[in-house]
Amino acid sequence: xxxxxxxxxxxxxxxxxxxxxxxxxxxxxxxxxxxxxxxxxxxxxxxxxxxxxxxxxxxxxxxxxxxxxxxxxxxxxxxxxxxxxxxxxxxxxxxxxxxxxxxxxxxxxxxxxxxxxxxxxxxxxxxxxxxxxxxxxxxxxxxxxxxxxxxxxxxxxxxxxxxxxxxxxxxxxxxxxxxxxxxxxxxxxxxxxxxxxxxxxxxxxxxxxxxxx
Numbered sequence: 001x002x003x004x005x006x007x008x009x010x011x012x013x014x015x016x017x018x019x020x021x022x023x024x025x026x027x028x029x030x031x032x033x034x035x036x037x038x039x040x041x042x043x044x045x046x047x048x049x050x051x052x053x054x055x056x057x058x059x060x061x062x063x064x065x066x067x068x069x070x071x072x073x074x075x076x077x078x079x080x081x082x083x084x085x086x087x088x089x090x091x092x093x094x095x096x097x098x099x100x101x102x103x104x105x106x107x108x109x110x111x112x113x114x115x116x117x118x119x120x121x122x123x124x125x126x127x128x129x130x131x132x133x134x135x136x137x138x139x140x141x142x143x144x145x146x147x148x149x150x151x152x153x154x155x156x157x158x159x160x161x162x163x164x165x166x167x168x169x170x171x172x173x174x175x176x177x178x179x180x181x182x183x184x185x186x187x188x189x190x191x192x193x194x195x196x197x198x199x200x201x202x203x204x205x206x207x208x209x210x211x212x213x
Contacts, residue, residue, distance in 0.1 A: 034084075
């Protein structure tokens with residue numbers, strides 16, 4: 001399974017004496033695989049599934065977030081595929097996976113996550129990966145296309161200020177500022193920064209920073 005972006009979960013449904021067909025975030029009468037059957041058979045898992053579904057709905061319906069809903073819908077489909085493949089009907093595996101997914105979907109800066117591209121990446125240009133981290137910070141990694149493993153230009157983490165700016169301070173006194181706007185991140189160099197990383201990066205709703213190239 002993958003890191004922070006490939007799981008999470010917790011709970012929101014009253015299971016008690018409700019019939020199985022009303023459990024979870026889907027119709028348990030139509031449970032079609034081992035994972036869905038395990039969720040419907042376990043009250044705790046059913047509540048976790050309801051909680052995860054509610055958080056996902058809140059994120060997808062968040063206004064003013066541009067291509068973010070498109071990205072998250074794709075990410076959610078990928079998560080379900082991996083969940084079913086890795087956990088199957090294993091209750092403990094599913095509970096842990098749901099806990100991670102709920103933590104992920106609860107992050108206050110989650111809508112900024114993704115890959116932002118400048119140029120014709122992966123053919124050429126640069127791209128910026130943005131990852132939410134525990135503690136309310138964003139981790140940023142800036143690469144030259146097409147090979148991220150050997151061409152990192154910038155790495156750092158920080159919180160966003162009131163103007164949605166993230167500041168990265170490098171050795172030698174160089175300070176770079178990343179301005180976050182809907183579907184776009186603009187990088188500005190401070191005095192003495194070399195090489196120049198100034199540029200504008202647009203969100204790619206098709207790509208996750210957690211996928212292999």
